[in-house]
Amino acid sequence: MTNLDWLKRAAKRSTTEPGLLGQVFATYQTLEHCSLEALADELGCDEQTLQMLALCRKPAGEAFAEQVKVICERFGLAPRPLVNMLRQVDIMGGMETHAANDSGRSVARLQLAARDRKRKDEPTP
């Protein structure tokens, strides 16, 4: 194997890069409270393969099935665990974002209400 000293750091950074599997894995870890070892076990690979996977594009859109196939063939993985992970992150991650947005909207509504009340309370000139 060639010298891949950089791989660990590049994979770590991928957790904040939209569109890469690294971000999917990071979200999954947060949702499932699992370690990197557990994540690798679930996908059926070792940690170095997990780091390489993290640098791949996240399968999406119409080419989803084909992209999963390409990734799994390259790393000798069974597609099901990866697909399950992607689906779970899409659903749960999406719900979390919605919840965050909703709470953001609630905060904004509260702030608007407070501002309105303040305006109403202000003495009219």
Place this chain on the structure above:
Amino acid sequence: MSSPSRKQGWDLHERMMSQDPTVTLDVFLTFMGPLIRALERNPGCSYDEANACASDAVYAYLRHPERFDARRASLSTFLTQIARHKAQDSYRSSTARTRREQDPRSIFEVHPPAPNISLEERVDLKQRLDRLVQRIEGAGLPERDLAGIRVIFTEERCSMESMAEALGLLHLPQEEMRQAVRRHTDRLKKVLKRLCKEDPDDES
């Protein structure tokens, strides 16, 4: 290991523009090693910095592959340029920080005046130096110029390497760097001369 060929870069770029999910990994696998080695050749660039800057360059390309124009340069050259700029920026900010922490007045300790001068002369010398430092600091010179002036101040024989390092010119080819260092050194010496002349007590 040699740097990736133009053809390799072109093939990867074509894959980048398609929906290939593993191409991003292949860009890393193909370019990280050569980029790190190219950056490490610059004196003052550690492995860690080279690694971070190479990674910055690859991520910048992955985010906006459309910014690469294959007619203008190979992908290898394109990424090396980004990585070098990142390294240069990182070097400049770390140099600026280090230089900020150093006071040019330390020249008095680095090059103490001749031991046979009187205490009055010694005090006068120190005061003139202090005034000069104040004028340099108040001249609104860019940080790069201040770094160059510090090298002129603190090194008895201002070497090309330390001047290039201070001015952030280490990324240039040797001959180009030599010319740029000479040009900047002459310019900074003129600036210093002008600032020295502004001292009403300086008769030299």
